[in-house]
Amino acid sequence: MFALVDCNNFYASCEEVFNPSLSQFPLIILSNNDGCIIARSKKAKELGIPMGGPAYMYKDRVERGEIRMLSSNFTLYADMSQRVMQTLESYAPRMEIYSIDEAFFELEELSEEELRNEACRMREKVKKWTGIPVSIGIGPTKTIAKMANELAKKRSELGGVSILISKTAIRAQLEVTEPEEIWGIGHALAERLKANRIYTAAQLIDCDDSFIKKLLGVVGYRTVLELRAVPCFSCSQPIEKRKSIICSRSFKKPITNSSDLENVIATFVSRAAEKLRSQQSRAKFISIVIAPSPFIQPYEGRSCHIDLPNPTAYTPELIRLAKEGLKRIYRPQFAYKKAGVLLGDFCDGSVEQMDWITPPTDTPKKRNLMRTIDRINRRYDKTAVQFAAEGLDNHLRSSQTQVSPRFTTSWKDLLTVS
DNA sequence: TCTGGGGTCCTAGGACCC
DNA sequence: TCTGGGGTCCTAGGACCC
Numbered sequence: 503m504f505a506l507v508d509c510n511n512f513y514a515s516c517e518e519v520f521n522p523s524l525s526q527f528p529l530i531i532l533s534n535n536d537g538c539i540i541a542r543s544k545k546a547k548e549l550g551i552p553m554g555g556p557a558y559m560y561k562d563r564v565e566r567g568e569i570r571m572l573s574s575n576f577t578l579y580a581d582m583s584q585r586v587m588q589t590l591e592s593y594a595p596r597m598e599i600y601s602i603d604e605a606f607f608e609l610e611e612l613s614e615e616e617l618r619n620e621a622c623r624m625r626e627k628v629k630k631w632t633g634i635p636v637s638i639g640i641g642p643t644k645t646i647a648k649m650a651n652e653l654a655k656k657r658s659e660l661g662g663v664s665i666l667i668s669k670t671a672i673r674a675q676l677e678v679t680e681p682e683e684i685w686g687i688g689h690a691l692a693e694r695l696k697a698n699r700i701y702t703a704a705q706l707i708d709c710d711d712s713f714i715k716k717l718l719g720v721v722g723y724r725t726v727l728e729l730r731a732v733p734c735f736s737c738s739q740p741i742e743k744r745k746s747i748i749c750s751r752s753f754k755k756p757i758t759n760s761s762d763l764e765n766v767i768a769t770f771v772s773r774a775a776e777k778l779r780s781q782q783s784r785a786k787f788i789s790i791v792i793a794p795s796p797f798i799q800p801y802e803g804r805s806c807h808i809d810l811p812n813p814t815a816y817t818p819e820l821i822r823l824a825k826e827g828l829k830r831i832y833r834p835q836f837a838y839k840k841a842g843v844l845l846g847d848f849c850d851g852s853v854e855q856m857d858w859i860t861p862p863t864d865t866p867k868k869r870n871l872m873r874t875i876d877r878i879n880r881r882y883d884k885t886a887v888q889f890a891a892e893g894l895d896n897h898l899r900s901s902q903t904q905v906s907p908r909f910t911t912s913w914k915d916l917l918t919v920s
Numbered sequence: 921t922c923t924g925g926g927g928t929c930c931t932a933g934g935a936c937c938c
Numbered sequence: 939t940c941t942g943g944g945g946t947c948c949t950a951g952g953a954c955c956c
Contacts, residue, residue, distance in 0.1 A: 532924090533923085533924035533925075534924055534925070535922090535923095535924080536922090537922075537923055537924060538922095538923045538924060539923095539924095540924065540925090554923080554924080555923080556922065556923040557922075557923080558921080558922040558923080559922090559923095561922090574924090600955090600956080601927095601955080601956045602956070603956080604956075685954095685955085686954070686955085687954085688953065688954050688955080689953095689954095690952080690953060690954085691953075691954085719930070719931075719953085720930075720931095721929070721930065721953080721954075722953095744926095744927075745927085745928075746926090746927075746928085747926090747927090748925075748926055748927075749925090749926090750924090750925065750926080751924085751925080752923085752924065752925090754922090795923090796923085797923070807949090840924095842925090
């Protein structure tokens with residue numbers, strides 16, 4: 503049996519924990535540069551404010567006081583997520599943290615009554631310890647647990663817990679579930695299904711196996727099996743390392759000269775390399791991406807892929823290669839609106855595959871240097887030690903206007919209770 | 921004027937090997 | 939008219955998730 507615990511309107515709920523007055527209004531949370539909407543409170547969803555909508559379209563209603571609007575505060579959300587996950591960990595040993603606000607559990611085969619009691623206890627404990635409301639869905643596969651969770655959120659009379667175990671209960675829910683509501687079926691596949699006159703999940707699972715494989719591929723087929731209560735996905739083991747690391751941003755103002763672009767690329771490399779070292783990996787390739795605004799046609803994004811002679815996590819070497827790559831793809835006549843760096847093909851930091859021609863990149867001395875910089879930056883501030891290549895004042899300086907305090911991770915932002 | 925960031929997995933096609 | 943069979947590796951692109 504699987505359970506999915508999902509935080510309700512997570513980012514909005516994090517803000518409301520520390521500023522309860524916000525909950526009286528529809529609340530929206532904005533992306534980097536306050537560009538578009540990435541999260542909404544329940545009230546905002548009820549108003550029909552769409553996910554991903556551009557923020558400027560709602561400025562009027564914010565000014566009129568109808569809607570509250572905040573910049574995103576990922577430091578706060580990440581810390582609150584950790585608190586929720588820690589609280590949940592005490593319940594079941596087989597837990598998979600699936601995203602910042604969701605976790606799957608593998609449960610023992612208990613009666614429906616026992617499962618319900620257990621789930622209610624979990625909900626209450628998370629709410630009491632962290633202030634975050636969660637919904638819990640339980641089913642024989644992850645995909646059905648996900649479906650149950652949606653149900654728990656939609657139907658308030660269920661008290662935040664929904665269990666789909668019996669064949670009849672599952673079937674009934676499949677009958678009223680549209681293809682795009684299924685976990686694993688996105689926009690494109692849903693269109694494909696509709697073109698084949700499949701309008702509900704029930705119709706989908708009744709289809710012939712070979713037809714499904716042809717239409718949706720093996721990935722979609724697995725989803726269908728899961729809907730038929732045949733488990734295909736289990737809870738993955740914790741602390742799996744990332745297979746790629748991306749650092750990218752859109753800029754408030756487009757970048758029109760190469761030295762500014764070099765600076766931001768160096769910053770991306772530095773941040774990505776820090777993440778790389780924190781999971782004890784080294785990268786075998788680095789990719790650079792630069793792109794003008796996607797809203798100006800034709801779209802002319804360019805990228806370049808550089809294989810490393812020796813796998814490394816040494817920031818200066820990665821910056822040097824990134825700059826070389828940038829020179830290859832940079833064209834002066836463009837105004838760049840977005841750029842990014844991707845590190846990939848990792849190997850374990852403790853394994854040394856020597857090259858008999860090229861001298862090793864990562865000497866013990868260089869590793870010590872990186873470790874020391876990481877420690878300083880962790881202890882004092884992310885930007886305490888930076889690389890000169892990043893420049894002193896680059897385009898990444900935040901243009902967030904409405905960011906809440908870091909209530910749980912910064913001493914000076916600690917709330918005072920009177 | 922203003923439109924996010926970070927991931928995973930699979931597939932098709934090309935190039936190569938014997 | 940008709941031209942084998944069995945592989946690997948890589949890349950770009952597409953699909954999905956939050």
